Amino acid sequence: MDPCSFVRIIVGNLAVRFPRSPSSSSSSSSSSGPSVSDVSSGNCYCKIKFKSFPRQIVSVPVLLRTESESESRCCSGNVSTVAACFSLSKSQIETSLKKAKWSVLSVxxxxRRSASCGFVAASGEKLIGRFQVTLDLKVAESKTCLAHNGWVDLGTKSKNNKKSGSDPELHVSVRVxxxxxxxFQFDGEPECSPQVFQVQGNAKQAVFTCKFGFRNSGDRNLSLSLSSVTSGKEQFSKERKGWSxxxxxxxxxxVAMASMVTPFVPSPGSNRVSRSSPGAWLILRPDGYTWKPWVRLQAxxxxxxxxxLGYRFELYKDGIAVAVSASSSISTKLGGSFIIDGSTSTTTTASWSSSEGSFDLSSWSSIRSSRTDSGSGSDFRFSLSQAQQNLGFVMSTRxxxxxxQSKPKVEVGVKHVTCTEDAAAHVALAAAVDLSMDACRLFSQKLRNELRQPSRVDIV
Structure with a gap:
């Protein structure tokens, strides 16, 4: 089956330009809006809105221009950045096409004026101006569209009557x-050893099977030396360990494995796994007759x-763990989305998938030639390093x-799937995220039977 159609809206290169220098703006700042002296890069910001998505708020740099200057002078900040991204599924695209206003992006x-002591007044927020652009989402399903790139006036005067350069301007790039x-959709909870289907619209096709178990000392297939990635922590009488x-x-x-390599144990005197002593998973890929680490996930x-819950995430490149910064967390009560997403603003190259070879999963081999639910709960988003930021969307799981009952749904960017193992590794990572929800439950709470360690198995 073919991949699902998604569209990505990228807003970037934001900057605000004012027509007067601070020394000449004081006499006229009271009538048409804030003067340059009232605004700094820390107090000028944009609210980016699209449809029913949560609005994204970003600070923007301020540029100054005087009558004698032919080019703007950047006071602070970097205008070559991605400010916001929105991802739409096929159904969301079709919904947006029903009414023109549902395809409008607003910036x-x-x-915000600050008091002399540095505090922001309650009524200090002031709207400088608004920029709107209608996006052609239908065309963007098949090719990239640059909806806008450049400066736009934010003033309210008639274009025929106003003097050029007399109003604030916004620089913005919008690409679709x-x-x-x-x-992929799990057909049951990961600990119940379900099938995994590939989903395309209303059609689905079985592509993987899962086997949950407890890794033991006699498991010869796991030839990777786990001693190099475990913490060597003291064994507690209460622990959750050996899941795979x-x-x-x-x-x-x-074709992939998620193995718990550091037990989840409560910190001394408590019933919870602490940040200072987290449990950890390795996501492994087959490499001949051994397993090769791809990702490490701590929770x-x-x-x-x-x-x-909090997570820490590392990507193995050539056997070396590369830290990936993280923000936000996931509610154990409400759930949430686990997202790996990089900016598309850089030109550096990097490969997220470490495998090579043909992609023989059903009829998908043709691709070799070539956002998530918004419900209550938290989104857990990883920010990739500078060398990896051109990757764009990598994966998400809810x-x-x-x-x-959790049946994880996994989305993986097409360019990060070149073979069966690539797809399977992301599915294994999604399973580890889901199982971490249970592994980090308070130790005063009882786990379901499928997750409880058999008493006669020697677990390492």
Missing amino acids: EVYS EPDPRFV ITIHDLSGSP WREPGVSDV VQGVEK
Whole structure:
């Protein structure tokens, strides 16, 4: 089956330009809006809105221009950045096409005046101007469209009567591009060893099977030395350890694995896994007769909050773990989205997928030639390093709260899937994220039977 159609809206290169220098603006700042002296890069910001998506707020640099200057002078900040991204599925695209106003992107520019002591007054927010552009989402399903790139006036005067350069201006780039994704759906909870389907619209096709179990000392297939990635922590009487889930293709061959390499144990005197001593998973890929680490995922319970999980994420490149910065967290009660997404603003090259070879998963081999739910809960988003930021969208998975049945849905960018193992590795990562919700449950709470360690198995 073919990948699902997605469209990605990218807003970037934001800057605000004022017509007067600070020394000449004081006499006329009271009538038409804030003067340059009232605004700095820290107090000028944009609210970016599209349809029903949560608005994104970003600070923007301020540029100054005097009558004697032919070019603007940048006071601070970097205008070559991605400010906001919105991803739309096929159904969201079709909904947006029903009414013209549902395809309109809005960028509102605000300033905030600060009091002399540095505090912001309650009524200090002031709208400088608004920029709107209608996006051709239908065309963007098949080719990249540059909806706008350049300066736009933010003033309210008639274009025929105003003097050129007399109003504030906004610089903005808006690009809409196809962002096809493979979508996978677990047919049950990962600990129940479900099938995994590829989904395309209303059609679905089985592509993987999962096998949940407890890794033991006699497991010869896991030839990777786990001692190099475990923390060597003291063994506690209460611990959750040795979980693993192996992803098989339809021929029965293992193509990815998520293995718990550091036990999830409560910190001394508490019932929770702490940030200072997290549990950890390795996501492994087959490499001949051994397993090769691809990703390390650590998880813990955030301090002071009973239902919030934190994660730390590392990507292995040539056997070396590369840290990836993270923000936000996932609610264990409400669930949320786990997202790996990089900016598309750089020109550096990097490869997220480490494998080579043909992609023989059903009829998908043709691609070799070539956003998530918004419900309650938290989105957990990773920011990739500078060398990896051209990757764009990599993957996302939606997990439910621990008291709800969770059948993770996984989206993977097409350009990050070149073979069966690529797809399977992302599915294994999604399973590890979901299982971490249970692994980080308070130790005063009982796990379901499928997750409880058999008493006679020697678990390492």
